[in-house]
Amino acid sequence: MKILKTYLLLLLLLTPAMASAQVPEIPDPNLNDIAMVFPHPDHGAVIVYNPTICQQIGAACGFFRAHEYGHVVLGHTLLHPSAYPAVREAQADEWAAANGRPNEILAAYYLFLNGGSSENWQVYGHPQQRAERLRLFAIQYGTWIGP
Ligand SMILES: [Zn+2]
Numbered sequence: 001m002k003i004l005k006t007y008l009l010l011l012l013l014l015t016p017a018m019a020s021a022q023v024p025e026i027p028d029p030n031l032n033d034i035a036m037v038f039p040h041p042d043h044g045a046v047i048v049y050n051p052t053i054c055q056q057i058g059a060a061c062g063f064f065r066a067h068e069y070g071h072v073v074l075g076h077t078l079l080h081p082s083a084y085p086a087v088r089e090a091q092a093d094e095w096a097a098a099n100g101r102p103n104e105i106l107a108a109y110y111l112f113l114n115g116g117s118s119e120n121w122q123v124y125g126h127p128q129q130r131a132e133r134l135r136l137f138a139i140q141y142g143t144w145i146g147p
Pocket of ligand 1: 009067068073084089092
């Protein structure tokens with residue numbers, strides 16, 4: 001049993017993409033954000049999302065969950081979102097642009113374009129700048145289906 005556990009741990013360490021597939025997603029209507037990632041003793045990390053906000057923003061919610069996966073896969077230290085340096089937020093957006101669903105990326109693009117993004121502009125960039133950055137990443141990775 002211990003050998004199996006060690007093997008599984010090695011497997012998780014060697015395949016970050018697989019590890020991300022095991023990150024549970026937990027709805028929490030009281031979460032004061034669209035989605036956040038938290039350290040978890042068993043799963044490594046859990047992604048918590050606000051199902052009420054997600055219902056309002058539709059497909060864009062998938063982009064935010066992919067963004068949080070990006071933080072996990074890229075091995076970013078799991079901190080409160082406001083504590084992430086701007087460069088890591090851009091990296092998580094890039095990861096989500098490369099690996100997310102095109103329709104969710106497009107929905108997030110329009111959300112940003114219309115000013116819907118974190119109020120913490122110093123970290124995430126001005127919403128319109130974040131929209132344009134997302135568009136350029138998506139074009140680069142072949143996931144862009146918008147104008
Ligand atoms: Zn982030």
